[in-house]
Amino acid sequence: MQSPSCKFNVLLAFVAAVVTTVVPARAQDWFKTETSTGVDKIRIAAADFKQGSGDSAALKRTFDSVLYADLSNAGIFDLVSKSLLPQATPGAPSEMNVQQWSPAPVSAAMVAFGSTTVQSGKLVVNGWLFDTKNVQYPQVLAKQYSEDATDDSARQIAHRFADEIIFRLGGGIPGIAETKIVYVHQAGGSKEIWMMDYDGANQHQITHLGTVSLSPRISPDGTRIAFSSLGKDGWGIRMYSLVLGRLVNFPSFGGTNLSPAWASTGNSLAFSSSRTGDPEIWETDGNGNGAHRLTSFRGPDVSPVWNPRTNAQIAWISGRSGLPQVYIMDADGAGVTRLTDIGYATSPSWSPNGQFLSFAWNRKYGPGAPGGQDIYVQEVAPGAGGSYRWVQVTHDSGRCDFPSWSPDGRHIVYASTASGKMEIWSMLADGTQKRRLTTNGGNDMPNWSWK
Numbered sequence: 001m002q003s004p005s006c007k008f009n010v011l012l013a014f015v016a017a018v019v020t021t022v023v024p025a026r027a028q029d030w031f032k033t034e035t036s037t038g039v040d041k042i043r044i045a046a047a048d049f050k051q052g053s054g055d056s057a058a059l060k061r062t063f064d065s066v067l068y069a070d071l072s073n074a075g076i077f078d079l080v081s082k083s084l085l086p087q088a089t090p091g092a093p094s095e096m097n098v099q100q101w102s103p104a105p106v107s108a109a110m111v112a113f114g115s116t117t118v119q120s121g122k123l124v125v126n127g128w129l130f131d132t133k134n135v136q137y138p139q140v141l142a143k144q145y146s147e148d149a150t151d152d153s154a155r156q157i158a159h160r161f162a163d164e165i166i167f168r169l170g171g172g173i174p175g176i177a178e179t180k181i182v183y184v185h186q187a188g189g190s191k192e193i194w195m196m197d198y199d200g201a202n203q204h205q206i207t208h209l210g211t212v213s214l215s216p217r218i219s220p221d222g223t224r225i226a227f228s229s230l231g232k233d234g235w236g237i238r239m240y241s242l243v244l245g246r247l248v249n250f251p252s253f254g255g256t257n258l259s260p261a262w263a264s265t266g267n268s269l270a271f272s273s274s275r276t277g278d279p280e281i282w283e284t285d286g287n288g289n290g291a292h293r294l295t296s297f298r299g300p301d302v303s304p305v306w307n308p309r310t311n312a313q314i315a316w317i318s319g320r321s322g323l324p325q326v327y328i329m330d331a332d333g334a335g336v337t338r339l340t341d342i343g344y345a346t347s348p349s350w351s352p353n354g355q356f357l358s359f360a361w362n363r364k365y366g367p368g369a370p371g372g373q374d375i376y377v378q379e380v381a382p383g384a385g386g387s388y389r390w391v392q393v394t395h396d397s398g399r400c401d402f403p404s405w406s407p408d409g410r411h412i413v414y415a416s417t418a419s420g421k422m423e424i425w426s427m428l429a430d431g432t433q434k435r436r437l438t439t440n441g442g443n444d445m446p447n448w449s450w451k
Contacts, residue, residue, distance in 0.1 A: 042169055045080040045101055045108035046071055049125070050091025054118025054149075062154040063116055063125065069199060070162030070177040071112070073435070075410045075428045076170045080108050091115035093128060093139065102132035109133060110140070112165060116154075123149040127161045129168065141168055155201065176406045180449040181413055182206070182216040182225055183424055186442035193227055193240065198406070198448075200424075200437030207240060207247075215259045219266050219286070220450045224248070226260040226269060237271055237288070251288040262286075263306045264450070270294070270304040270314055281316055281333075294333035300324075303347055306331075307380075309354030315339075315380075317346055326359055328380065339378065339388060343371065347402045351409050351429075355380060358393075358403040358412055358429075373399045375414050377429065393431030404448045405429070413437070413446045 048064045051057055072079045084105045090096040090113045101108045114127035129141035143164055147153035159177035166175030176198050185194040185205070193216045196203040206225065207213055213229040225240045237257045239250040255274035262269060266286055273282045276293070279300040284291045295301045299320035307313040312331050317324045326339040326348050339357070344365035349358045356377050364371025374397070378390035394400045398417030405412055406426075413426045421441035427434040 041076060041078045042109050043078040043080065043107055044071060044110040044112065044165075044169075045085060045106060046082075047085060047111060047113040048082070048089060049113065049127075050089045050095075050115040052091070052115050052117030052124075056116045056118045056123065056149070059118070059123050059149060059151065059154040060116040062151050063158045066155050066158035066199075067112070067162055070159060070175070071165065073177075073199065073411075073433070074162070074166050074170065074175065075433065076166065080106055092126070093130075096128070096130060096138075098130055098132040098135060098138050101130075110165075110169065112161075118149045121149055122146050123153050123157065125157050125161070129165055141165065152202070155197075159197075170408075173408050173410075174451070176408050176411065176448075179407060179451065180218070180222075181404075181424065181437070181446050182218055182449070183415075183438075183446040184214060184216065184444045186444070193225060194443075196424075196437065198426075200435075203438065206242075213238070215445055215447075217260050217262055217447050218449045219262055220264055221266055222449055222451065226250075226262065226271075228258045228260065228271075237269075239288075251284075251291075253282075253291065259303045261303075261305045263311045264308040265311060268306075268311070270306065270316075272300075272302040272304070281314065283331075294329070294331075296333075305348050305350050307350050307354045308352055313380075315348045315350060315357055317348065323365065326357065339380075344373075346373075349403045349405050349412075350380075351377075351405050352407055353409055356429075358405065360401040360403065360414075372396070373401060375400045375403045375412065375431075377412075391430075393427065393429070394434075395431075397425075397434075402445045404446055406448050407450050411448075413448050415444045415446060 046068045049060055051060050071077050086100045101111045112129050117124050125145045127143050130138040131140050145157045162177045163175030179198045180195055182195045184191050190210050191212045192205055193207040193213050194205050211230045213227050216225050216227040218225055223243050227238055228235055229238045235256040236252050237250055237260050239248050241248045253273050253275045257273045260269055260271040268283055270283050272279050280293050281295045281301045281304050282291055282293050297320045301318045304314050304316040313328055315328045318327050323344050326345045329336045343361055343363040346360045357380055358377045360373050361376045362371050362373040374392055374394040376390050376392050378388055382388050400414055400416045403412050403414040411426055412429050415422055416425050422444050423436055424438045424443045424446045425436050
């Protein structure tokens with residue numbers, strides 16, 4: 001018989017967290033996420049902005065580098081190398097000759113350009129997007145921004161301008177340059193909740209509890225973070241207000257309470273609770289009221305996540321059949337379907353369009369098995385013959401876990417030991433363009449904001 005501490009370690013292993021018949025995809029043509037839906041890669045040039053009056057040189061350099069990186073990270077552009085750009089630096093439409101930007105070797109279909117200046121302590125940025133093929137009416141976008149003349153303002157303006165461009169050229173899907181990522185950072189014996197910009201900049205500590213906090217989840221409106229934390233009464237769900245800058249009241253349920261998850265309405269929260277003995281999936285409203293149980297089966301049930309498109313289904317991890325596997329059920333607990341049937345699966349995350357699940361999966365789990373824990377993406381609905389097609393999107397990248405989709409559905413953030421220590425990485429949803437976002441070690445359990 002397992003000791004209570006052993007059972008708890010197994011439960012935490014689940015949290016440190018595809019199929020009746022699983023058919024590996026030999027060709028990935030079926031894998032049509034929003035990374036490519038309706039959008040061919042557009043060749044775009046991002047000119048260095050022209051420096052106007054005022055002391056804006058350093059701010060201009062920040063703006064130029066962030067804008068270029070945002071467009072490169074978007075996953076929908078073929079970005080022209082700056083070494084190929086014309087020598088001219090247009091700062092206004094009257095200075096732009098699109099015929100210099102459309103021929104080879106630039107071959108740009110679009111060009112972003114503009115100017116920066118500092119006036120009365122404000123950084124003023126004027127930006128334009130031109131269609132190089134439309135000589136008579138080239139203007140696609142014109143924006144002006146004015147913020148305090150700080151490096152952070154230069155970054156945020158670049159993010160906003162990049163998102164405007166991405167929205168116009170990316171099929172009407174909002175960009176992610178202004179989104180945030182929350183995660184767990186370990187320092188000494190404690191684990192605190194931290195936050196950073198989508199590109200890894202502006203890393204800063206949110207909680208200062210001096211204990212172990214896990215599984216942060218940002219509310220859909222971006223005002224609160226739900227997480228689980230070890231307190232004097234054991235593991236409980238905690239709620240942090242980003243508006244007030246402090247913890248706010250959330251009920252204590254007794255037992256071990258872990259892995260909270262928001263419905264996209266912000267009105268419901270699902271989590272794992274052992275208040276009745278066995279860890280089960282429970283649901284409350286956004287303030288912790290009206291608690292009711294959704295699962296009732298022997299074996300740990302943890303890591304719920306809602307279908308963000310409909311809120312009509314919940315995916316979660318269950319050990320009811322032995323090793324942890326991915327299951328889906330209706331939001332009321334009915335209609336249970338098992339998606340994975342081999343190995344050891346953890347940490348499901350649902351794509352914004354409701355079509356895919358990503359999760360960590362060691363398909364050859366066991367003593368002496370040559371497998372490894374990687375990130376997979378799988379269709380939620382079965383294909384022909386009742387099989388669920390999946391794609392492995394990390395390979396030989398150490399231990400990978402805790403995938404979380406970006407709100408545009410084009411990217412996934414995850415934790416990996418690829419660099420030798422656990423860090424936060426991001427990639428396009430097809431596994432390309434992997435980038436390490438943190439570098440100081442002990443970073444885990446990322447969650448991408450909803451907007």
